[in-house]
Amino acid sequence: MVAWGRADLHLHTTASDGWPTPAKLVEHSARLARLNVIAVTDHDTIDGALRAADYASRRAKKLHLIVGEEVSSLDGHIVGLFLERRVRPGMSAAATIHAIHEQGGLAIAAHPFWRTQRRVHSGTAHGVGWLAADLDFDAIEVENATPGFYVFNQLAHRLNLGLGAAEVGCSDAHIVDAVGRAFTEFPGTTAEALRRAIESGTTRARRRRYQAVGLMRYAAWGLAHQRYVAAG
Ligand SMILES: [Zn+2]
Numbered sequence: 709m710v711a712w713g714r715a716d717l718h719l720h721t722t723a724s725d726g727w728p729t730p731a732k733l734v735e736h737s738a739r740l741a742r743l744n745v746i747a748v749t750d751h752d753t754i755d756g757a758l759r760a761a762d763y764a765s766r767r768a769k770k771l772h773l774i775v776g777e778e779v780s781s782l783d784g785h786i787v788g789l790f791l792e793r794r795v796r797p798g799m800s801a802a803a804t805i806h807a808i809h810e811q812g813g814l815a816i817a818a819h820p821f822w823r824t825q826r827r828v829h830s831g832t833a834h835g836v837g838w839l840a841a842d843l844d845f846d847a848i849e850v851e852n853a854t855p856g857f858y859v860f861n862q863l864a865h866r867l868n869l870g871l872g873a874a875e876v877g878c879s880d881a882h883i884v885d886a887v888g889r890a891f892t893e894f895p896g897t898t899a900e901a902l903r904r905a906i907e908s909g910t911t912r913a914r915r916r917r918y919q920a921v922g923l924m925r926y927a928a929w930g931l932a933h934q935r936y937v938a939a940g
């Protein structure tokens with residue numbers, strides 16, 4: 709029997725709009741969040757992930773680190789995993805997925821149904837929506853632990869019922885309290901095993917409840933970034 713590991717594949721640091729430094733994120737993931745694999749996926753940069761990988765290789769050798777990026781495509785956010793180079797923002801979703809695959813990476817439709825009233829440069833949608841079904845994604849993020857995302861997650865689950873793509877659960881953490889609040893179970897404990905699980909569709913998306921203090925801190929982060937106010 710292969711042991712099942714836990715991965716959190718969508719995490720932010722100070723390299724974009726997250727609060728923890730790459731080192732703090734690695735420390736927390738390794739010691740408190742009971743994770744085997746993490747992917748650092750800052751907005752439009754791999755700098756935080758490279759710093760986290762460097763730190764983990766010296767100070768948290770049991771934690772497997774994947775270099776990733778949450779790319780702002782014209783059609784919504786796409787998480788690229790196993791990257792060697794930054795993927796530039798501002799391309800179509802199809803071109804972004806192609807650029808990720810070209811360097812041997814995996815492409816995930818992050819929070820596909822998240823829409824917001826807040827204006828961002830690409831409009832008001834943060835997810836790729838139904839394009840998640842049409843394009844060559846390797847996995848769909850069916851659980852995103854951002855407070856208030858319940859309906860968006862329900863829609864993503866429903867989409868993937870028909871699609872049958874690999875499912876992943878990710879925290880999308882911008883504060884350490886959120887790390888591991890949604891996660892992906894997979895057979896094995898290494899980054900390579902996680903990759904095989906995505907490619908063979910054997911991943912399982914899971915959730916864990918927030919503690920009240922974490923929700924409060926997330927509300928503080930949300931106010932600072934005008935991202936959302938209500939926690940639910
Ligand atoms: Zn996003």
Ligand SMILES: [Zn+2]
Binds near residue numbers: 718720778880
């Ligand atoms: Zn994110």
